[in-house]
Amino acid sequence: MFRQRTYNPSRDQGPFPGAHFFWQVLILLADPPSSGPIRRINAPRRIAVAPESTRCSTCMLNAICLPLGMTRQDVAKMDELIKERFRLPKGGTLYRQGDVADAIYGLRSGSIKTQIEDANGQVQITGFLLPGEVLGLDGLMTDQQVSHAIALEDSEVCIIRLDEMDQLAPQLPSLQRQLRRLMSKEIGRSHQLLLALGSLRSEQRLAAFLLNLSQRLQVLGYSPYEFILRMSREEIGNFLGLTLETVSRLFSRFAREGLIRVQQREVHILDMAGLQALSGTDCS
Amino acid sequence: MFRQRTYNPSRDQGPFPGAHFFWQVLILLADPPSSGPIRRINAPRRIAVAPESTRCSTCMLNAICLPLGMTRQDVAKMDELIKERFRLPKGGTLYRQGDVADAIYGLRSGSIKTQIEDANGQVQITGFLLPGEVLGLDGLMTDQQVSHAIALEDSEVCIIRLDEMDQLAPQLPSLQRQLRRLMSKEIGRSHQLLLALGSLRSEQRLAAFLLNLSQRLQVLGYSPYEFILRMSREEIGNFLGLTLETVSRLFSRFAREGLIRVQQREVHILDMAGLQALSGTDCS
DNA sequence: CGCGCGTTTGAGTCCATTCAAACCTGGTGG
DNA sequence: CCACCAGGTTTGAATGGACTCAAACGCGCG
Known part of the structure; x- marks a missing residue:
């Protein structure tokens, strides 16, 4: 039935009933939320933390995250906006498809995957997020989340409530701009991934994946040459439109060819x- | 080298030098526009038309396009915003990757494809737009277009300048919201397409493609059962991550199986x- | 008419998948 | 401490679906 075996992630609450759309059915804006009463997300599990620790102005990630490009004054205003943080254990879900989307989230530490699910339960991972990156932008359309967000390891997110953001918007045009940028970036990212899935062969996809990860880690101050993968072979495969076996074989081949060294989830780029030549990034 | 033959669209100005990014290189925000001086888009070809014909408030598409969900008063304000329209001949480019992105565009009539191009000239079509849909949202990130927009037939777009929009923003919060929605929709659309490219087999992809088109045409008031394709087999193939031969074979097979009737670019859905069962949309 | 371009159809190949088995690692309980 | 188990991973062999190469066809156009 499917080109690749169905990727069936562990479900903590049984099958999700709200995955009823496909492609641009969204454009209709017609179908009501058929998933029954909209659930409130994780409300009980939220904790307010000591104020000074949530400050954008003192956050190490403020050069990467939402405040990117803002003036000192504007960042100070951001501090009012972000009142809550949220701890997420490994495997925990930040939100699920169909939840009300009344906030966006800045990933503070850890890593998170986002995935969508169609009516058949077929899953596609749409992104692996690293600290400083923002989640929940795809839910702004319908006021309902259209994807699941699941922690790959213990993680922590900052919560930015949409209504408070809208209130603050007039005084903080730079936030609007930055938000627009982030959404635009997300669109660009998907498009690049589309190009990869649509026209790259498996080895190119994996090479590009590793380079992408390496680069993003470097931005965060980590070594671009050695890192550990937070996701399984199966998740990588799903993300890249390949099977886990293919991914595993490619890892082995890359290692055999001296491109990388790999044992389990630890990767050294040699x-x-x-890798760049393989991925096709390197031009000419 | 590539999984599918390189799709080489006719280029009106030779190879484009600015397609230097890959995946989330965008996140860096580091690399300067390496494409030389940023070109001004199509400035000389723009024409101002009789004011009453550009009004959102009288436009037939205002229930679908940017003004969707706005109050009558807000739509009236939109009228001030949209002062220009632009005629685009078949094959003409609205903007190219690397152009300054100082506006977004509402498609008024015709149809447009958007495509990205990587350093190797490898192209991926990221969308086929129909009237009422909005282009240019992906360029908001960098203030530079990250995709090409090319007309599949004679088309007409409304121009919404970003600086004017920002000026009007405080008085028109519903526009901000709608813009956010549209961007969010675009993200969702790409994600759905990702799912298709990542996990659907060829027949499912084409079936889903036809259904999607059918549905969007229906929203516009056209028959969902018969329409003519504005794009070639090669373009469909590129969009779906298939070769033109595969697409052609699938059309033939669908016809043989009584799902559709097709001659050249005219499609009748029988x-x-x-088709829904095939595409996997139909659940259970 | 002849040409170019897009499309259709066929035959053969190859790459990724499927199915299957063995392996490694970490955690649990005896 | 070690045996055992479960989940993730690696590797092999065989299959099949989409691709490549190739040729013929149809249509529009100068």
Whole structure:
């Protein structure tokens, strides 16, 4: 039935009933939320933390995250906006498809995957997020989340409530702009991924995946040459439109060819240029 | 080298030098526009038309396009915002990757494809737009277009300048909200397409493609059962991550199986339910 | 008419998948 | 401490679906 075996992630609450759309059915804006009463997200599990620790102005990620490009004054205003943080254990879900989308989230630490699910339960991972990146932008359309967000390890997110953001918007045009940028970036990212899934062969996809990860980790101050993967082979495969076996084989081959060294989830990149050549990034 | 033959669209100005990014390189915000001086888009080809014909308030598409969900008063304010329209001949480009992105565009009539291009000239079509849909949202990130927009037939777009929109924003919060929705929709659309490219087999992809088109045309008041394709087999193939031959074979097979009738670019859908079952939209 | 372009159809190949078995690792309980 | 188990991972062999290469066809156009 499917080109690849159905990727069936562990479900903590049984099958989700609200995955009823496909493609641009969204454009209709017609179908009411058929998923029954809209659930309130995780409300009980939220904790307010000591104020000074949630400040954007003192956050190490403020050069990467939402405040990117803002003036000091504007960042100070951001501090009013972000009152809550949220701890997420490994495997925990930040939100699920169909939840009300009344906030966006800045990932503070850890890593999170986002995935969508169609009516058949077929799942597609749409992104692996690293600290400083913002989640929940895809839910702004319908006021309902259209994807699941699941922690790959213990993680922590900052919560930015939409209504409070709208209130603050007039005084903080730079936030609107930055938000627009982030959404635009998300669109660009999906498009690049589309290009990968649509036209790259498996080895190119994996090479590009590793390079992408390496680069993003470097931005965060980590070594671009060695890192540990937070996701399983199966998740990588799903993300790249491949099977876990293919991914595993490619890892082995890359290692055999001296491009990387890999044991389990620990990856050492030995030949960055070689990977780039493989991925097709390197032009000419 | 590539999984599918390189799709090489006719280029009106030779190879484009600015397609230097890959995936989330965008996140860096570091690399300067390496494409030389940023070009001004199509400025000389723009024409101002009789004011009453550009009014959102009298536009037939105002229930679908940007003004969707706005009050009558807000739509009236939109009228001030949209002062220009732009005629685009078949094959003409509205903007190219690397152009300054200082406006977004509402498609008034015709149809447009958007495509991205990587350093190797590899192209991926990211969308086929119909009237009432909005282009240019992906360029808001960098203030530079990250995709090409090319007309599939003679088309007409409304121009919404970003600086004017920002000026009007405080008085028109519903516009901000709607813009956010549209961007969010675009993200959702890409994600759905990702799911298709990542996990659907060829026949499912084409079936889903036809259903999607059918549905969007219906929203516009056209028959969902018969329409003519504005794009070539090659363009469909590129969009769906298939070769033109595969697409052609699938059309033939669908026709043989009584799902559709097709001659050249004219498509009649005979068995909508069959197509839905095939695409996997139909659940259970 | 002849040409170019898009499309259709066929035959053969190859790459990723499927199915299957063995392996490694970490955690649990005896 | 070790045996055992479960889940993730690796590797092999065989299959099949989409691709490549190729040729013929149809249509519009100068």
